[in-house]
Amino acid sequence: MNELMRAAFVIARRDFTAVVLSRTFIFFLLGPLFPIVIGMAFGGLGDRISTTDLRPVVGIAMSPADASRMERAHARLAERMGPQALPVLRRVPLSPAPRAQLARANADVMVIVSGSPARPVMTGQPQDIQRLEGDISLLASAAVAEKSLHMVHVEAQQVATSVGAQSQGRLVIGRIAQIVIFFLTILLAGMILSNLVEEKTNKIIEILAAAVPVDAIFLGKLMAMLAMSFVGILFWGGTAFAVFLALKTPGASLPDPAVGWPLFLMLAVIYFAMAYTLLGSLFLGIGAQAATVREVQTLNMPVTMGQMLIFFFATYAVDKMGSPPEVAAVVLPFSSPFAMIARAAQVDALWPHLLAIVWQMLWVGLIIRIGVLLFRRHVLKSGGGWWKQLFRSATG
Amino acid sequence: MIGAPQPTYAVEGHGLVKTFGDFRAVDGIDVAVPAGSIYGILGPNGAGKTTMLRTLLGIIDPDEGHRSLLGDSAPLRQARNVGYLPEERGLYPSMKAFEAVAFMGALRGLPLKIGRERARSMLADYGMGASADKPIRQLSKGMAQTVQLFGTIVHEPRLIVLDEPFSGLDAFNQGKLEVLIRDQARRGVTVLFSTHVIAHAERLCERVAIVAGGRIRFEGTVDDARNRLRPQVRLRTRASDGGWRRALPAETLAQDGTWHFPLPLGGIEPLLRALLDGNAGIESLSIERPGLHDAFVAIAGEAAARQMQGDPQEEEAA
Numbered sequence: 001m002n003e004l005m006r007a008a009f010v011i012a013r014r015d016f017t018a019v020v021l022s023r024t025f026i027f028f029l030l031g032p033l034f035p036i037v038i039g040m041a042f043g044g045l046g047d048r049i050s051t052t053d054l055r056p057v058v059g060i061a062m063s064p065a066d067a068s069r070m071e072r073a074h075a076r077l078a079e080r081m082g083p084q085a086l087p088v089l090r091r092v093p094l095s096p097a098p099r100a101q102l103a104r105a106n107a108d109v110m111v112i113v114s115g116s117p118a119r120p121v122m123t124g125q126p127q128d129i130q131r132l133e134g135d136i137s138l139l140a141s142a143a144v145a146e147k148s149l150h151m152v153h154v155e156a157q158q159v160a161t162s163v164g165a166q167s168q169g170r171l172v173i174g175r176i177a178q179i180v181i182f183f184l185t186i187l188l189a190g191m192i193l194s195n196l197v198e199e200k201t202n203k204i205i206e207i208l209a210a211a212v213p214v215d216a217i218f219l220g221k222l223m224a225m226l227a228m229s230f231v232g233i234l235f236w237g238g239t240a241f242a243v244f245l246a247l248k249t250p251g252a253s254l255p256d257p258a259v260g261w262p263l264f265l266m267l268a269v270i271y272f273a274m275a276y277t278l279l280g281s282l283f284l285g286i287g288a289q290a291a292t293v294r295e296v297q298t299l300n301m302p303v304t305m306g307q308m309l310i311f312f313f314a315t316y317a318v319d320k321m322g323s324p325p326e327v328a329a330v331v332l333p334f335s336s337p338f339a340m341i342a343r344a345a346q347v348d349a350l351w352p353h354l355l356a357i358v359w360q361m362l363w364v365g366l367i368i369r370i371g372v373l374l375f376r377r378h379v380l381k382s383g384g385g386w387w388k389q390l391f392r393s394a395t396g
Numbered sequence: 397m398i399g400a401p402q403p404t405y406a407v408e409g410h411g412l413v414k415t416f417g418d419f420r421a422v423d424g425i426d427v428a429v430p431a432g433s434i435y436g437i438l439g440p441n442g443a444g445k446t447t448m449l450r451t452l453l454g455i456i457d458p459d460e461g462h463r464s465l466l467g468d469s470a471p472l473r474q475a476r477n478v479g480y481l482p483e484e485r486g487l488y489p490s491m492k493a494f495e496a497v498a499f500m501g502a503l504r505g506l507p508l509k510i511g512r513e514r515a516r517s518m519l520a521d522y523g524m525g526a527s528a529d530k531p532i533r534q535l536s537k538g539m540a541q542t543v544q545l546f547g548t549i550v551h552e553p554r555l556i557v558l559d560e561p562f563s564g565l566d567a568f569n570q571g572k573l574e575v576l577i578r579d580q581a582r583r584g585v586t587v588l589f590s591t592h593v594i595a596h597a598e599r600l601c602e603r604v605a606i607v608a609g610g611r612i613r614f615e616g617t618v619d620d621a622r623n624r625l626r627p628q629v630r631l632r633t634r635a636s637d638g639g640w641r642r643a644l645p646a647e648t649l650a651q652d653g654t655w656h657f658p659l660p661l662g663g664i665e666p667l668l669r670a671l672l673d674g675n676a677g678i679e680s681l682s683i684e685r686p687g688l689h690d691a692f693v694a695i696a697g698e699a700a701a702r703q704m705q706g707d708p709q710e711e712e713a714a
Binding site: 007014198199202203205206208209211212380 | 472
């Protein structure tokens with residue numbers, strides 16, 4: 001075992017320095033920050049698009065007095081509910097008929113409300129009418145009631161903690177953690193696919209295979225890529241934290257995950273490492289079969305789709321702790337890290353994490369073994385029975 | 397490492413079989429390489445030399461038979477004591493020369509710091525000190541090959557396995573490699589190398605195995621191989637015919653006015669007497685000891701020999 005780890009470390013050190021000391025690594029580090037910077041720069045514009053332009057516009061073809069009553073009702077309701085909750089109202093001429101106005105090439109309203117607030121008539125496509133009928137009914141009712149509509153005062157009784165709100169918050173934290181781990185894994189683990197191509201194209205594989213167990217080559221490559229990922233995560237995480245501190249609203253605080261923030265963050269790192277090594281060992285095994293970069297590129301798409309499936313499976317039952325799909329996601333090795341980080345956000349028991357980590361590590365070992373076996377059989381053309389190969393010592 | 401007790405045989409293989417699909421690349425090979433010797437595996441391309449070496453080194457497992465490297469049936473357990481130069485040379489192109497040597501040593505257990513020191517010193521001694529810090533991609537093919545060779549021996553192994561080590565080297569560097577091999581052997585290191593250039597094996601090896609069609613056709617000392625053939629007699633006479641012709645063996649060939657035949661079992665004296673008595677008019681007579689090449693032809697066959705000579709440049713360089 002010591003010899004295996006020593007050899008793996010030699011391989012890992014070579015791969016790590018080769019990647020980190022290369023000029024391209026700076027682009028790897030800066031790459032994920034580009035979308036964030038662009039997103040921040042265009043944030044204001046995006047905000048404007050989401051709040052104004054995307055709300056449906058309703059044409060009001062009523063007498064000026066009725067149209068004013070509708071607009072006043074809109075303003076009163078928007079005051080309480082927020083402008084996002086209601087469609088935008090725009091006056092349109094009384095003639096031609098709404099049907100004809102909607103057929104015009106320059107029509108810019110979704111539906112037209114004619115008649116009066118007491119008897120509104122909506123003209124539009126069936127799905128648009130169905131979507132906006134409730135809003136128009138509410139607006140018309142408020143317009144009819146006008147000043148007789150009294151907004152009831154809601155008395156506020158504040159509490160320091162709310163378990164309901166806390167569980168909602170924890171669920172959100174769990175989902176966010178899943179998404180972050182998934183994106184980091186999808187960004188980084190895919191790189192492992194092409195990891196053995198360099199050795200094969202440069203004929204180095206024979207030197208390695210003659211000197212160290214193939215298990216050590218696989219393990220070393222995984223270790224190197226994981227270490228490189230941590231360098232990236234440290235950089236991106238540090239940047240994200242700095243941005244968070246700079247933009248943080250005073251008084252605002254995140255809800256605590258069930259296991260507490262320090263342990264949650266530690267588990268997040270561990271589960272990322274497990275998700276990464278589980279998928280990475282699988283990708284390494286698959287990629288090791290590829291002879292050329294082109295073959296690796298072809299493999300990329302199905303592999304990414306596989307990752308997506310695993311992620312969707314893990315997120316499916318995140319709000320139903322203990323349900324059969326959630327337990328299945330915990331047990332299935334590839335979805336286990338994602339399911340377990342959501343669990344850490346919502347449930348405070350620690351022993352399932354110990355169990356899950358051991359379980360996932362066992363699977364990493366098994367997948368590496370199978371990858372090595374396939375590599376020896378198909379690439380090195382080394383024979384022997386499946387079972388004998390699977391359970392033999394790494395040094396042969 | 398050199399002073400550690402060595403088994404009688406550094407490398408052993410018994411009944412080794414390795415097939416690729418229907419093709420038997422190694423077909424029941426028995427081999428035993430005495431510790432401390434220079435041992436050559438001779439054979440044409442495709443004879444099974446590389447597969448045999450890879451099987452013995454544990455890179456691939458045999459389908460049948462068993463092997464032992466420095467007395468250990470699990471070859472990789474002896475990785476620290478073995479150096480291997482594969483036929484297909486390979487180095488990381490962006491790695492500096494001295495780092496490449498140290499890395500190959502580190503793979504086999506040599507601490508990186510010591511490896512770097514030794515690498516610099518080896519490269520400097522070889523006249524490549526200025527290239528030590530250059531990336532491999534900037535070196536010539538011969539220099540890169542030298543770097544890889546140093547990587548093979550930097551950890552001071554007890555056994556060095558070289559697969560076609562002379563391939564791709566010019567005459568000057570082939571000579572230097574021969575010196576290096578002899579030097580290693582003097583230090584007690586077992587050197588096992590494969591080649592398809594007979595001259596190298598003839599000059600370097602104490603023992604050889606002649607491989608053809610996945611089988612060992614001959615195993616023994618170079619002298620044993622030569623002794624399989626009787627010395628060859630070349631005779632030129634003034635007379636073209638006469639009673640003396642009866643003294644020539646039946647397998648005599650006439651070529652360019654010269655008679656070629658193996659030395660008769662009765663020795664040279666009866667033949668000489670018959671030639672003199674028969675007034676053959678001897679112009680010249682020479683007895684030549686057969687070379688390893690002749691032995692190879694006799695053992696592996698003409699076709700294999702022709703393949704061995706497929707690279708006339710290398711033969712010439714050798």
